[in-house]
Amino acid sequence: MTEAGDKIIEIIEKIEKEEKLPKGILKAIYDEELIQVHKDIRTNSVEKPLREIIVKYFEMSNED
Amino acid sequence: MKIKTIEIFNWGRYPKATIPVDVSEDRNVILIRARNNIGKTTLFYAIKYAFYGKKGLESHKNQHEPHEWINRQAAAKGDGKMFVELTIEHQGKEYRIQRGFKFYQTNTGETIQTDGKEELEIFDQENGQPLTDAGKENTTKQNWINSMLIPYDVSQFFFFDGEDIKRYTDEPEETVKKAILRVLGIKVLTNTREDLEHTQKLFNDLYNKKLKEKSNDEKTKERLEQIQKKIDEQKSVITHLDGAVKQAKQLKENYTEQLKNNVLAQEKINERQRIADANEALKKNLKDNEEILKRLRGVSSILLLEPLLRIIDKTEENPPSKDQWESKTAKHMIDKNFKTCVCGTHIDAELKEKLEKKVLELKPNPQAQLKRFVESVIGRTLPERKISELDHAIKDNIRIKGEIDTNSTAIKRINSELPGKGSDAMIPLLRDKEARAEEDIIKYGRDLERAKDQLIDFEKEEFVIKRKLEQAIDSEELKTAENQKEFVQKVREAVQKTITAYYELRKPELEKYVSDVFLKLVNNKKLYTGITIDDEWEMKVKYYDGSLLPTYQYGPSSGASQIVATAFIAGLNKFAQKSGPVIIDTPLGRLDDIHRTNLLEYYNKMSEQVIILYTPTEINDNDQVILEDYVMKHYEILSYDDLPDLARIIPYESVIQ
Numbered sequence: 001m002t003e004a005g006d007k008i009i010e011i012i013e014k015i016e017k018e019e020k021l022p023k024g025i026l027k028a029i030y031d032e033e034l035i036q037v038h039k040d041i042r043t044n045s046v047e048k049p050l051r052e053i054i055v056k057y058f059e060m061s062n063e064d
Numbered sequence: 065m066k067i068k069t070i071e072i073f074n075w076g077r078y079p080k081a082t083i084p085v086d087v088s089e090d091r092n093v094i095l096i097r098a099r100n101n102i103g104k105t106t107l108f109y110a111i112k113y114a115f116y117g118k119k120g121l122e123s124h125k126n127q128h129e130p131h132e133w134i135n136r137q138a139a140a141k142g143d144g145k146m147f148v149e150l151t152i153e154h155q156g157k158e159y160r161i162q163r164g165f166k167f168y169q170t171n172t173g174e175t176i177q178t179d180g181k182e183e184l185e186i187f188d189q190e191n192g193q194p195l196t197d198a199g200k201e202n203t204t205k206q207n208w209i210n211s212m213l214i215p216y217d218v219s220q221f222f223f224f225d226g227e228d229i230k231r232y233t234d235e236p237e238e239t240v241k242k243a244i245l246r247v248l249g250i251k252v253l254t255n256t257r258e259d260l261e262h263t264q265k266l267f268n269d270l271y272n273k274k275l276k277e278k279s280n281d282e283k284t285k286e287r288l289e290q291i292q293k294k295i296d297e298q299k300s301v302i303t304h305l306d307g308a309v310k311q312a313k314q315l316k317e318n319y320t321e322q323l324k325n326n327v328l329a330q331e332k333i334n335e336r337q338r339i340a341d342a343n344e345a346l347k348k349n350l351k352d353n354e355e356i357l358k359r360l361r362g363v364s365s366i367l368l369l370e371p372l373l374r375i376i377d378k379t380e381e382n383p384p385s386k387d388q389w390e391s392k393t394a395k396h397m398i399d400k401n402f403k404t405c406v407c408g409t410h411i412d413a414e415l416k417e418k419l420e421k422k423v424l425e426l427k428p429n430p431q432a433q434l435k436r437f438v439e440s441v442i443g444r445t446l447p448e449r450k451i452s453e454l455d456h457a458i459k460d461n462i463r464i465k466g467e468i469d470t471n472s473t474a475i476k477r478i479n480s481e482l483p484g485k486g487s488d489a490m491i492p493l494l495r496d497k498e499a500r501a502e503e504d505i506i507k508y509g510r511d512l513e514r515a516k517d518q519l520i521d522f523e524k525e526e527f528v529i530k531r532k533l534e535q536a537i538d539s540e541e542l543k544t545a546e547n548q549k550e551f552v553q554k555v556r557e558a559v560q561k562t563i564t565a566y567y568e569l570r571k572p573e574l575e576k577y578v579s580d581v582f583l584k585l586v587n588n589k590k591l592y593t594g595i596t597i598d599d600e601w602e603m604k605v606k607y608y609d610g611s612l613l614p615t616y617q618y619g620p621s622s623g624a625s626q627i628v629a630t631a632f633i634a635g636l637n638k639f640a641q642k643s644g645p646v647i648i649d650t651p652l653g654r655l656d657d658i659h660r661t662n663l664l665e666y667y668n669k670m671s672e673q674v675i676i677l678y679t680p681t682e683i684n685d686n687d688q689v690i691l692e693d694y695v696m697k698h699y700e701i702l703s704y705d706d707l708p709d710l711a712r713i714i715p716y717e718s719v720i721q
Contacts, residue, residue, distance in 0.1 A: 002640060002641055002642065002643045003638075004248070004249070004638065004639040004640055004641055005249060005641040005642075007570060008249045008253075008566065008570075008641070011562055011565050011566060011569065011570075012562055014565070015558050015561050015562045015565060016558065018561075019554060019557070019558040019561070021554065021555065021558055025555065026555070026558060026559065026562065029256055029260075029555070029559075030252060030253075030256065033252045033255050033256045033259065034211070034252050035211055036255065037211075037215075037246065037251055037252045037255055046259055047259070047262065047263070047266075050259055050260070050263050051263060051266065054263060054267070054548070054551065054552055054555065055548070058547070058548055058551050061551070062547075
């Protein structure tokens with residue numbers, strides 16, 4: 001990741017904290033989307049991973 | 065990502081070439097020098113082809129197909145293979161990308177035939193094996209290149225023609241805007257926002273399903289279904305109206321543009337009419353002038369004789385003309401017994417005596433007769449005046465004809481600019497269409513607002529119905545589904561805040577960086593204070609007095625635009641999510657010496673690896689001194705002595721080696 005990419009992660013982590021979201025959720029979603037963004041045609045292949053991330057971090061937030 | 069070696073085989077003019085281009089932290093520039101038409105741009109496109117295949121060739125003027133790059137001499141000799149191979153280093157690991165085609169023997173002049181199956185391999189250099197992460201198909205391998213290295217549409221900011229980049233200073237095209245969003249990482253965030261909207265819908269549907277499963281209140285469930293159906297229908301209506309508003313706005317924009325063109329055309333038509341009227345007046349003047357010339361032709365004999373008449377008139381007689389005239393006048397007055405002289409004096413005896421002395425014995429003299437005749441002709445015809453009149457008339461004739469020609473040319477030019485535009489009927493028609501499009505915008509806009517208000521009402525009703533159902537149910541499953549729904553909503557809002565935060569924090573930083581680079585590169589630093597970038601990614605130059613100009617107006621020359629575009633690309637590279645080499649073909653084109661020096665001093669800062677393909681007129685020996693401390697390797701492309709169609713790359717012995 002470049003310095004610029006790191007800055008985006010910084011912003012993401014800052015917003016995570018401000019919005020009191022479970023640590024890492026936005027980054028996990030972002031990383032998943034990063035893989036998809038370079039494809040010529042976007043498919044709905046990100047749907048399942050996104051749902052799984054949401055469910056996983058939701059359960060983590062409940063445990064906290 | 066850095067390129068360590070470029071290898072080309074039967075590509076363009078190159079039968080075979082291997083070019084080490086690895087750089088160090090301190091010496092990060094590779095120079096490759098070549099005169100025009102030797103193989104510089106061929107090498108540039110070889111690199112693009114290796115990364116992106118046929119897509120990498122799209123920006124070339126003529127050759128968009130890989131088979132057009134196969135070395136003709138090799139194909140004429142027999143079947144063979146063409147490929148380009150790049151050895152790269154990425155995140156501490158080394159890979160080799162090889163792409164090419166098999167070709168069949170083809171006579172010179174014919175289209176080279178290939179086997180139609182492009183071979184793309186990505187090797188992990190650690191074990192020399194094909195990289196499993198990239199998959200087996202060319203599409204998955206290309207996806208690996210796009211996601212891990214530099215995506216194709218972003219590559220325009222890394223691999224570019226120094227003169228071509230000035231197009232970024234114009235209003236950016238949609239494709240360029242999208243590439244900018246992608247290179248900065250904003251596209252990922254906006255995609256995330258869209259996908260989470262869809263995910264939220266899934267969780268909403270899940271919650272609704274659970275709600276219906278757990279409730280026994282059939283009547284309320286039915287009401288819920290009905291209201292949800294209305295909500296879905298209302299959302300469709302809103303989507304349709306939204307589309308209608310956008311379409312009406314687009315139409316209005318088109319009509320406004322056409323109207324502008326037609327109004328401009330009408331102005332040209334008015335101008336043309338004015339010129340045509342002026343020409344009519346000139347033609348009338350020409351006719352009058354020709355009448356004058358005709359009349360003067362009637363006295364052409366006098367005009368031709370005028371020089372002779374003048375000579376005769378000026379010739380002195382013997383006795384002089386004056387004495388002869390006085391003798392005749394005195395004799396006439398004496399013979400007629402004048403009481404008063406022609407001068408008004410009373411003729412007394414004394415004056416009579418004087419007059420008698422003036423009378424001479426004049427014999428008939430042909431010369432004198434001729435002179436009298438000439439004096440009479442000159443007195444009657446005034447040839448000098450006629451000569452002057454003729455001279456004016458001829459000059460006027462030439463002038464008027466010249467003006468008529470000029471006007472006719474102007475009319476022709478206007479006509480060529482006007483085909484299909486500007487008829488009197490078009491403008492009112494377009495105004496009418498524009499007005500109707502505006503009415504549609506207002507109408508659909510109002511309907512859209514009403515539909516949105518209606519949706520809010522439906523959603524409120526849905527909320528009340530759901531609450532009623534929920535209150536009657538005690539279910540952990542339902543509570544979980546509801547909490548998940550709200551959780552997704554929260555995540556969505558956080559993503560939106562991330563996008564907003566990016567624009568508020570990073571975009572000003574990008575703008576400042578681009579401004580700083582621009583001020584380093586520009587030749588008149590006191591005139592400018594920087595560059596602004598608006599939300600549509602259009603750039604403007606800031607002047608010392610605070611005024612802003614679109615960049616294409618700041619410097620309509622390609623040199624000035626190149627400076628702005630280079631600053632912008634430097635900013636995009638700095639703020640890009642991906643790192644990669646910057647490869648520039650023809651870096652300094654038509655720049656003046658100050659701009660060239662400033663750019664040369666800056667290039668090594670653009671990336672951790674910079675490869676510059678230049679012609680000797682762009683970077684001379686003095687310029688190379690500027691780059692002295694940064695150049696790792698310097699090459700030259702030459703043709704073979706005995707085979708001028710083929711190219712080779714050799715180390716270049718220069719001032720800075």
